[in-house]
Amino acid sequence: MSTPTTAAPGAPVVDLDLADLRRDPYPAYAELRRTAPLAWVPSVGRHLLTRYDDIVHAEKLPEVFSSREEGSLLLRTVGPNLLREDGPEHRRLRAAAEPPTRPRQVRDLWAGSFERTAHELLDGIAGRGEADLVRDFAEPLAAANLALVLGLRNARPDHIAGWSRDMMAGNSNYADDADLWLRAENATRAIDEAVAEVVRIVRREPDGSVISTMVHAPDPLELTEIQNNVKVIIGGGVNEPRDVFGVGARALLRRPGVRDRVLADPALWKRVFEETARWISPIGMYPRQLTREYEIAGVTLPAGSRVALVIASGNRDESVFERADEFDIDRPTRPHLAFGGGPHFCMGAWVARHEVSALAWPLVFSRLRGLRLDDSARDQLEGWVFRGLTSLNVTWQAV
Template sequence: MGTAHGDFADSISLTDLYADPYPIYRTLREIAPVAWVPVAGRYLVTRHQDITALEKQPEIFSAAEDGSLMTRVMGHTLLRKDGDAHRRERAAAEPPLRPRIVEAHWRPKFEANANELIDSFVDRGEADLFDEFCGPLAARNLAMVLGLDGVSDIDMQRWSQAMMDGGGNYADDPEVWERARRAGDEIDAAVADTVARVSRTPDESVISAMIHAPDPLDIEQIRANVKVFIGGGLNEPRDSMSVAIWAVLTNPATRDAVVSDPSLWRSVFEEAIRWVAPIGMYPRQVAQRVELGGVTLEPGSKLGICVGSANRDESVFERPDEFDIFRPSRPHVAFGGGPHFCLGTWVARAQVAQVALPTLFHRIADLAVSPHGEVRLGGWVFRGLLTLPVVWTPS
C-alpha cells in the first residue's frame, strides 16, 4: 500500500514538470521535501534550507554523478568533478571572467553587440525579442568570450539547445541524443580552430586562458568544458534577459521605477533569476550515508537539486510567486552555491543588468507586449521563455 507522499511523487510526469513545475514543487516542499520521483529517476530536493546545506558538503553530496546525462553529452566537465580536479579546471578558465576584466574588456563589446542587434529591428515596430534579441545577444557574447571566432549566432543557439536537451533527456529520446552528438562534433571542430589560433597568439578568451594557464588543460578537458559553457552560459543570460523584459513590461510600477532609477536594473536581474531560475535543476550523488529532509539516503543515491523550487520557498521569500524587485533581500540560489558557484556570474550580470536591459528600454521607450502574439514558457531542468512578441512605435 502506497503513502500519500509516494502516490503524489509517482503521479508526477515530465510533461507537467515542463509545463509548470512550481505547483508540483510547492506540494513537495510541504509533504516530501526530499522525494523519490520515479519519472526523474532521482530524489528531488525542493527546500531552500536543504539545498544551501548540501552545497556546503561536497564531500557528501558529490557532483561526480555516475551515469550523468551531462557527461554522456559533453564529456567529463568541471561541473561533474569535485575537489582538486574541479579547482584546477575552474582556475584555468576563470581569469577572463573576473569582474575587472568583464568591466574593462567585455562590457564595451557587449554594448556594441546589443546596439547592433537593436539596429536590425528598431525601425520595424515589432519583433519576437526571444528570437531576435535575447538569444542572438547571449550567443554572440558567449562566442566572443570563449574565443569562437566566426561561429554564427544561429549555430551557437542550436548547439546550446542540443546540449541542454541532452543534459535533460530523462525521457531517453534517441533523437535528442543524436542532435546532441552532432552538435558536439561541430563544437569540437570549432574548438580545434580556436586552439590552433590562440596557441600561436594568446588573447583574452576563455579558451586561450585554458591553453595558457599555469597548469594548462588538455584538449579533451577544453572540449568538454566549452560544451558545458555553451550549454549553460548561453541559456542563463538569454532566459534571464527575456524573463526580466517580460516582467518589467507586465509590472508598470517596476517599469516606472527603473526608468526613474537605472541602478535598479541590477535588482530586476536578480529578481528575474529568482522568480524563474534559468537552470532549474542540477544533479548530485550521495557519497556516504546521510539524512536530508527527514530521509535517509544511501551512498549512490541520485538527487535533483531543484533551485527553481528553492527560489520560491515560502519560508524564505514572502509571496514567492510574485515578481517584486523591492522584496527584502534574501539569498537566491540561481547561481548555485559552494565550490560550484556559477563561474559566469559576473558576465551574466554585466550583459543583462548593465547592458541589455537598460539599452533596450532606453532605445525603445514605448516597448510593449504584443496584443497579437503569445508569450510562452517551458522547462524544469532549464526553464525560460520560448517566445516574447513585442511592439512599439517605429522611429
C-alpha cells in the same frame, strides 16, 4: 559505489508527469516542500530535494553530495567536465577557465564589445516596430558575447545558439528521446572541431579568451578537457542570460508602475535581475550523488543515491521568501540559488549580470519607444530543468 534505482527506505514516492513539469513545475514543487521535501520521483529516476535550507546544506557538503554522478545526462552529452568534478580536479579545471569571466575582466575586456553588439542588434530591428525579442535580440546577443569571451572566432552567433539548444535538450533528456540525443551528438561534434581550430591559433597568439587561458594556464588543459569544458560553458552561457532577459522584460512590461520606477532609477536594474533569476530560475535543478549514507530532510539516503537539488523550488520557498510566487523587486535581500552555490557557483554569473542588467534591458527600454507586449502572440514559459520564454513578441513606435 552501487547506484540505488528505487526510493530510499522511508522516502515518499511521488509520481510527477514530465509534461506537467515542463508546462509549470511550481505547483508540484510547492506541494513537495509542504509534504515531501525529499521524495523519490520515478519519472526522473532520483530523489528531489526541494527546500531552500536543505539545498544550501547539500551544496556545502560536496564530499557527500558529489557532482560525480554515474551516468549523468551531462556526462553523456559533453563528456568529463568541471561541473561533474569536485575537490582538487574541479579547482584545477575551474582555475584554468575562470579568469576571463571575473567582474574586472568583464568590465575591462568585454563590456565595450557587448555594448556594440547590443546596439547593432537593435539597429537591425528598430525600424520594424515589432520583433520577437528572444529570437531577434536576447539569444543572438548572448551567443555573440559568449563567442567573444570563449574565443570562438570561427563560430557565428546562430551556431553558438543552436549548439546550446541542442546540448541542453540532451542534458535534460530524462525521457531518453533518441532524436534529442542525435541533435546533442551533432552539436558536440561541431564544437570539438571549432575548439580544436582555435586552440591551434591561440597557442601561437594568446588573446585573453577562455580558450586561450585554458591553453596557457599554469597547469594547462589537454585538448579534450578544453573541448568538454567549452561545451559546458556554451550550454549555460546562452540560456541563462537569454532566459533572464526574456522573463524580466515581460515582467516589467506587465507591471508599468515597476517599469517606470526602474527607468527613473537605473540602479534598480540590478534588483530586477536578481529578482527575475529567483522568481523564474533559468536553471531549475542539477544532480548530485551521495558518496556515503547521509540523513537529510528526515530521510536516510544510502550511499550512491541520486538526488536532484531543485533550486527553482528553493527559490520559491515560503519560509525564506515572503510571497515567494510574486515578482517583487522590493523584497528584502536574501541570497537566491539561481547560480548555484559553494564551489560550483556559476562561473558566468558576472557576464550574465552585466550583459542583461547593465546593457540589454536599459538599451531595449530606452531605444524602443512605447515598447509593449503583442497581446495577439502566445509567448509561453517552458521547461523545468531549464526554464524560459519560448518567445517575447513586442511592438513599439518605429521611427
